[in-house]
Amino acid sequence: MSDFKKQSQKIAFDLKHRKTIKFNMSRYETAVERGKKQYTNLDLAKKRASYIKEKAVYNLYNYIQEFEKNFIANGGKIIWAENTSQAIKNIIDILQTKQAKMVVKSKSMTTEEIEFNKALENNNIESVETDLGEYIVQLAGEKPYHIVTPAMHKSKQDVADLFNKKFNTPENSTPEFLTLFVRDILRKKFVNADVGVTGGNFLIADVGGVAVTENEGNALMSTSFPKTHIAIVGIEKIIPSINDFYTMWPILATHGTGQNITAYNSIFTGPKKENEPDGPEEMYVILLDNGRADLLNNQEQNEVLKCIRCGACLNACPVYRNIGGYTYNATYSGPIGSVITPHYKGMEKYKHLSFACTLCGKCTEVCPEKINLHHLLILNRRDAVENTKTSMLWDLGMKAYEKGMLNRNLMDIAGGGIKNFGAKLFGKKLWGPYRDLPKVAKQSFSKQWKKQQKK
Numbered sequence: 049m050s051d052f053k054k055q056s057q058k059i060a061f062d063l064k065h066r067k068t069i070k071f072n073m074s075r076y077e078t079a080v081e082r083g084k085k086q087y088t089n090l091d092l093a094k095k096r097a098s099y100i101k102e103k104a105v106y107n108l109y110n111y112i113q114e115f116e117k118n119f120i121a122n123g124g125k126i127i128w129a130e131n132t133s134q135a136i137k138n139i140i141d142i143l144q145t146k147q148a149k150m151v152v153k154s155k156s157m158t159t160e161e162i163e164f165n166k167a168l169e170n171n172n173i174e175s176v177e178t179d180l181g182e183y184i185v186q187l188a189g190e191k192p193y194h195i196v197t198p199a200m201h202k203s204k205q206d207v208a209d210l211f212n213k214k215f216n217t218p219e220n221s222t223p224e225f226l227t228l229f230v231r232d233i234l235r236k237k238f239v240n241a242d243v244g245v246t247g248g249n250f251l252i253a254d255v256g257g258v259a260v261t262e263n264e265g266n267a268l269m270s271t272s273f274p275k276t277h278i279a280i281v282g283i284e285k286i287i288p289s290i291n292d293f294y295t296m297w298p299i300l301a302t303h304g305t306g307q308n309i310t311a312y313n314s315i316f317t318g319p320k321k322e323n324e325p326d327g328p329e330e331m332y333v334i335l336l337d338n339g340r341a342d343l344l345n346n347q348e349q350n351e352v353l354k355c356i357r358c359g360a361c362l363n364a365c366p367v368y369r370n371i372g373g374y375t376y377n378a379t380y381s382g383p384i385g386s387v388i389t390p391h392y393k394g395m396e397k398y399k400h401l402s403f404a405c406t407l408c409g410k411c412t413e414v415c416p417e418k419i420n421l422h423h424l425l426i427l428n429r430r431d432a433v434e435n436t437k438t439s440m441l442w443d444l445g446m447k448a449y450e451k452g453m454l455n456r457n458l459m460d461i462a463g464g465g466i467k468n469f470g471a472k473l474f475g476k477k478l479w480g481p482y483r484d485l486p487k488v489a490k491q492s493f494s495k496q497w498k499k500q501q502k503k
Contacts, residue, residue, distance in 0.1 A: 052316070055375040066377060072200045093416075097296060098420075102351070108353075118254065121256065123318040124332070125333070141279070142253045150242055152243075152273075154178070154247070155182050159245065161338065162338070179264060194373050195358075195382075215229070246271060248285055248298065251283075252292075255290050258316045262382065263312040279333045280333075282365045284354075285357075297309060297313060300416070302502050304359055339393075355419060360416065361414060365382050367382075383422070442462060456494060460495055471485055
């Protein structure tokens with residue numbers, strides 16, 4: 049929490065950062081407003097999407113077993129991973145069996161969650177990000193800034209400077225030049241890679257398929273050339289049927305990037321067959337739990353597993369827009385990250401994220417899955433208070449506060465002068481150095497009302 053507060057104060061007043069984020073988010077907002085026009089009834093589409101994922105979540109064990117059965121029948125291999133260490137161990141075992149020296153991977157937040165790149169580096173295996181935004185932040189030695197747009201915090205000049213430093217490209221290189229430059233580098237990587245790694249936007253139960261949506265074709269390249277394909281996917285990504293894509297793909301595209309439909313949409317149902325010229329000879333799916341099963345069993349909060357990682361709540365959140373993605377110090381940032389991170393990584397260490405919220409409800413309003421995000425943040429706050437040890441002084445203070453706030457006469461005993469002094473003494477630091485504490489009136493409304501009635 050201490051680091052969070054320091055980083056928040058630092059980044060919120062970084063004018064360069066603010067300018068870059070404001071510009072990039074304005075582009076997103078314009079695109080999304082345009083994309084939503086494809087719907088004659090957006091709310092109905094959201095209700096249908098919510099129903100599909102709700103059905104999947106509440107029957108998750110049945111659907112995930114149906115997926116496993118169908119995927120294995122197509123020649124694929126399933127590995128269940130209860131946590132990060134199990135996932136990494138199984139992945140490293142596969143890579144070492146294949147004697148892999150280099151891996152190409154498409155954009156995946158699940159691989160970020162298990163710190164995939166770091167694990168490969170520790171085992172002397174090169175891991176190359178092939179999404180342009182991910183490639184940029186990997187070059188910079190950074191993590192993805194945003195669920196959908198990893199390099200949102202960088203201006204085009206920032207990227208030009210980075211490539212000038214790393215590759216001695218012209219100082220004022222255009223985005224078009226740098227894109228072609230990266231494409232030339234990555235094509236050599238695709239051809240020479242031993243293993244290709246992807247995440248998965250959805251797992252399709254009735255066909256045993258892993259659905260991947262993208263705009264650059266890098267996921268297709270990552271799975272076409274290498275002989276082995278590993279997909280690392282959270283168990284909550286399950287949907288019942290391939291027919292659900294009539295609803296799910298357009299609504300993900302619209303809320304994620306403002307498109308009617310994403311440029312490349314692929315469904316992988318296993319390794320290539322004997323009569324197929326392209327594709328991997330082996331395909332593995334790592335089904336990752338990592339706290340999801342515990343969240344599923346939480347009847348009050350398991351609706352958050354409906355999330356399709358579109359990133360809409362991040363872009364709508366006034367807190368995220370001011371403090372940025374890195375301040376959260378977690379794989380998932382913004383409102384969705386504040387809800388799930390304490391469950392995935394521990395309430396004790398990450399409980400403060402649930403309080404980094406104004407409860408304005410904008411995240412709930414924009415969510416295509418109709419997840420009641422701001423309500424879930426309140427439940428997290430409750431759990432943080434109930435399950436976390438606090439000092440005796442704090443407990444006594446809160447008891448006194450509760451007693452006073454529930455009794456009108458006790459509230460009126462202290463006048464405005466005493467209340468203003470108490471607020472200045474105890475609340476000034478919490479209120480921050482950039483805002484003036486609001487003044488309490490000399491007399492409470494209750495007393496003023498009683499006086500008015502007497503007159």
